[in-house]
Amino acid sequence: MDTNAALLRFVLLSALFPTNVFCQSGKDVNSLLTYLFTTEGYNKKVRPLTDQSQAVDINVDFFLNSVIAFDEQDESLKISGFLECSWTDEYLTWNSSDHNNISELFIPQDDIWKPDISLRNTFKSFTGLGATYLNAYVSSAGDVRWNPYQVLESTCSIDITYFPFDTQTCELKFTAWSYSSDQVELNKGNKGVQLEEYVENSAWALVGTSTRETNTDEAAVFFALKLKRRPNFYIINAILPVVFLSILNSFTFLLPVSSGERASYAVTVFLSLAVFLTIVANELPKNSQKTSLLSVYLMLMNSLSTFIVILSIAEVRIATRNANTKPVTKGYMTFIKISHFITCKTCKKSVTPAKVSTPKARKRLDLEDNITWTEAVDAIDIVFFWFSLLFTFLCTLILGAVAVNGDK
Template sequence: MKSIILMLALCLILQDSMEDFTTENATNIQTAIFGTSYNKYVRPSATTIVGIELNLLSINEMDVKKQIMSSSGWLTIIWEDPRLTWNPSVYGDIKYIYTKQDKIWRPELIVDNSVEGMSPLGHDELFFKVNHTGEVRWDPPGHYVTHCDFSITYYPFDYQTCSVEVTSFAFTIEALTLNSTYDTVNTEDYKANGEWILHSSRVEEHFLTEHGEKFSQLEFKVTFERRAKYYVTNVIYPLVLVSLLTNLVFLLPADSGEKISYILTVLLAQAVLLTLIGNSMPTTSVETPIIGMYISFVLLMAALATIITTLNLRLYLRTDQKAVPRWLKAFTFLVLLRINCRTAKVKEDDKALVVSNEDTINVEDVNGKGKTLKRMLNRPSQTPNKEDARFPFQCKEVSAFLDCFFFYLFNIVLIITTLVFLLVLAVSDVPSS
């Protein structure tokens, strides 16, 4: 008995489902609601409320140089039209029908920040879904190429927020108001991008004022985080490595003859890196990326190392090795000797040169009696002056002291600068709220 009842219920359900739609009933609905009394140029009510949702499918491109975002998706647009209602029980229980936009009123909407034209949304061949309650649903797909203000200060560890602005073109807020269906962008069908990670999204409602009239606008904002792994291995790592090579010029022996060629090679390598990284950034002076400032600083340090190396080689190759400048002697006593763990003791060879200005000569006369003669020598004195006695180092030794000093100095400056640079890039940038 139960099985018979179930079979009968199933037959009734199948019969009802078969009666849900017939071409005759659908045609009768079209005739009834789109009769002579319906005017597609007249809005449904005094103030029509239009709900909009952005469904994001993919991010095709985010061009930092052109400052544009290319995305694909569709808008779900819903509004109420009381003229498009019917009783489903009268028309075979049909609850919705489809029609094209040439027969129905629709809101005039544009993407306000588009960079590829600002034609109204939609196409004549698109269908509208009309519910028996008067609810109209419109899903126009689109390829949106919109302007985006990129912030490159913390490139490549940056977040970028771009938007799609949908604005009522013809109707003011007294006639039409745009409301967001949800607080965020619909990303259920979103396909992941190889360069950008979808971080968050939000919707903001605004009003535009033109010639004293206000128009409703919805701004769909999407925040992306750059995938930094590629830039770490191909930009950050070689940049830091090349910057630390600058210090090694002070370890090369001056006799090798390679100091100038080495530092010039490092300088050119840094200049090439600056050019390559600069080509991937927008040509703007509004913001300067931290990585650009770091490369400029490293380039400056390499230029200073070139100048210092050149001057130091001149000191090393001086003909008169005792002719150390007075200021450099003072700097050697105050700084260089302490850094090199040396003392200012006079060499034993220099001490042996300190003799009297008078020579004593013993001679014997013909009688064999000893006599002592004192006479002044006409040759130059072998006694060094007091300054030379206190400074026993030659130019070559002072040059080696200077190399050691600048090696430590450049290491400290570059390592601290690099650590600060990496720390700032890693933790400073946060997504906009």
């Protein structure tokens, strides 16, 4: 009874939901290929249009897999991904009912017509897309889909003004090399740049993509990648040490001239800044038309350090002067007055009233009497300590703010 019930259920379901089951064999596929390439005489050298006066419309999308490397010095971008190219081949059509309902085929890419799409702005070698072992999908309606996977290396113009907070935009230009726009038109597809399989790069963040096409003088489609540098590595290993060294630069003036270590300390800071300038220079494009703000900052700090070294050596010489034989001049007295203002000091020296006829004369004598060259050097140190510290602070604040916000 159970067997009869199951049989009855199968007959009823078959009557209500009829289906056609086809078993396609290798002979059916071989017969179809013979029909297309022998009987119909398919020729891959002929553009796939019955009307050869028309242009073949090819839709192109790009699937980005990863950003492998971005070389700022060589100004090159290396990525991996594949194109999805689709078009209609009017010579690759068949009636599926005549071939045991075969509705699709996978044919080696070199056996059918395909556009000779190439990366126009390639960096090293100029090669065609795809490989001999790749297949193209073909439907019975003549729809062809070709997905050539490739590791692409293109040129990319670098703007290092805001390094290491910079954002770079690189374009991949694909053209149908041998064909004019009257013969082949490359159109951007509906998908654009696809990121389903994209793997993030540790040094660069992908912040945007865009696609455009041109079919005027030549057929070309452009895929733009907007990459923002991840600056943490450079902040920790370059920027912060440079800022700390710049601050130490100002503290040269806190060392007494009598210690004998001031000039050597100043030279050490100068050489340290020069080393970091070399490191940063090695990270930047050698032929760049623009200058990095970080390089400008390093040059300003090196210039300040050079001035401090020269001033430190000069102060050693000035401190050895004898005030009795060579009194402190008015120019140095200006530094003393400024240092008194900065440190909020007032001179209250006792002066004989008979020698002072006016309050102005009293004030001048209070400043000029008994001033040694060592005191003059100390006053110069106070003035230039605060000047260099303020200069360093303003340069760091202004150039840092411009670098961080300038490329947004």
